[in-house]
Amino acid sequence: MIHYITSTGVGNAWVGNELMSLADQDIPFRLHSLRQPTSTFFKSGRVEEIASQTNYIYPLGAARVIVSVLLAPFLFPRHFFPALWNSLFGRKESFTIRLKSLLHFCVACAWARDLRHQRVSHIHSQWINSCGTVGMYAAWLLGKSFSFTGHAADLFRERCALKDKIARAEFIVCISSFHRDFYIAEGADPDKLMINYCGIDTSQFSPICTTDPDVEKSQGRPLRLLSAARLVEKKGFKYLISACKTLAEKGVDFECVIAGDGPLLNQLEEQIVQHNLAGRVSLTGLPLLQEDIPNFMRSGDIYCLPCVWASDGDVDGLPQMLMEAMACGVPVISTRLVGIADLIEDGKTGLLAEPNDADDLSEKIGRLISDKSLRDRFSESGREKVKSEFDLSHCLESLLNKFRQNIKKHNAKGTG
Template sequence: MQRRKIVVVLKGYPRLSETFIAQELLGLERAGFELILVALRRPTDAKRHPVHDEIKAPVHYLPEYLHDEPLRVLRSLLANLPRPSFWRALGSLAADIRRDFSRNRARRFGQALVLAAEWPEEAGWLHAHFVHTPASVTRYASQLRRLPWSCSAHAKDIWTSPDWDLASKLSSARWTVTCTKTGFDRLTKLANGSSSVHLSYHGLDLHRFGSFGEARKQHDGSAPAEPVIILSVGRAVEKKGYDTLLEALALLPGDLAWHFEHIGGGEELKRLKALAQKLGLDGRVSWKGALAQEEVLEHYRSADIFALACRITADGDRDGLPNVLVEAASQRLACVSTDISGVPELLSSDETGLLVSSENPIALAQALERLIRDPVLRARLGDAAEQRVRSKFDHVAGIGQLKELFEREWRAAE
């Protein structure tokens, strides 16, 4: 069967924090699909992961703000005006504007006009990554070009979008996949139980995250010269709960020898560094900044514990199943996290990791102390976590599921 070109709409590309998306794009290419990437934003990260260099798809950038490229937007509007489909798409915008009167909504329609006017030759399908702004652009563009579309929904986009917006997109898309059971349940309810919503874990490229065969250190926090290394990887943003994690570290007994390492950028880094100083953690915390994937892998292998204090923010934002937890578990690293969203789908407390309630630095400190003092427990949990990852979270299964979804629709259309 002839493969069709798929236009994949992304919020930004490439992004260090979205390796799961890059991995999926590469998997689809290797499965025989021809992709064209369209991003709403240009990259802001100075580094790239190796996977980004392996993806062959060309990348096109839409105007992030319409006033930045007014002539491009005007040309696109004039190109779309003669199409009868323009008025249908404009009707959708009008309906949306009545519920969400914002410049952002108009901007997404303008970006869709540019995408529709500069449409890649022979492309016959649109796929959005994230069901909020990228899906808005994709939905309008699908109406303008009279082409089918599908969507991958993840975390923040599911939980911070209004019900009416999600429901309209779910009814318009041919199918939608999401990566956690909690997200799947929410979307299925909004889609009135439709079978067009599918659960599809991202998984890992287990060739890239091969088994770590070396014996881990048996440090137990009793020797100041041999501190237990606690690692966390993630953007310094509110939903990651790094303030809670720092508070938990400050509660650890003074006789324990440990050191905390954080990998990642983010808008809250300055505030978190000040908090660490206020809590008296100077000399016990290292801020590594954003690192490429191969450097992160080395840190997984040299650390003793992985910690992530995920939370639900006031606006509903939260992680799905953080990919860094799956990565850490793949390296036999004992993990402690919170029992929200999709985390319990990977970590079962006292079986494949330790789980505590969110916003609870005392419980988190107790779990960390337990892991610091007990290298045998760390080894048991790390071994079990790796077995779960390698049996349940291989990205090959997810790519196969996406391939079948695309091809099933195309077979039906033919």
């Protein structure tokens, strides 16, 4: 059985997609999570069933942790002291990270104590921050193999004992070419690395038919620009609103709808008012559920997500929403950042602007608004790109095969 650990359960769309793929392929797994999710973007029965069976590791009482650590040398005599030594003296980024690693080692002792009585073939961590540390030490204590998928904030803003995890991992899932290069630069063995995009089920998304801007105007609707994500700095919404201001000043006829909620809602509303864009740029203020994404995409003509590096180090790895827009046949615009270029080939399957550059972004948006033939071309090429390279049916196959191999190997030993 594959034991799959995350930070917040089925809190992200790609986690739900990946777990449903495991279920579809009859790969036995159990989901564990450090914490309860604060929100979810799914309402499907299958995801709710997975969520209902999730084992939440926190809250974890101090007494239970202390007892687990005291028992661990006897429960895991071969591996306890090497793992403890690593938590104390391994390759850590700072003294604070060393203390966190020791804490997570203690949590892993409690979790591994519970897992002793379950079938464990392999432990995989989706995220490589705190849950990755707990996953690594639990696998070490149990003498089982370990792997992880890193994304963005967990690799940069929340980096924690990364070199230790790279060294301990049997394999590492890279969600883009950027990530593969990043791990190699950190000393990873290239043979451990496999690119597996956080893909989507393209059968759930159907293309739309864009119409000529003149026809749209005669129907009372200008060309519609869409964007959707949590309203946080790394999504670059302030640059999108600034780009809309430039387009409006040039007399371009368009409207922009931004779906999502988050801490920057009031700030972005104020920016819209300051730029005299009320009535042209609107914020829904509500999160977009996974099941509502296809209809949202069909309501517009262009999708734009101008991602940036946030001031706290947070960044997007490869936004799934871009894939979903392309799968719906919506031409897309984003920025040259992290893994986005794997999906959007500039000038071929969409357009890429420079991050933090509202002028470049407005030029790219204006170019697509004014050129229907280019929109039609990106609509077709973008959808084909996602179907051929980012559909779950094949982009997860190498990961699923790894899981099958681990189950087979440990079943042969009578341990998994």
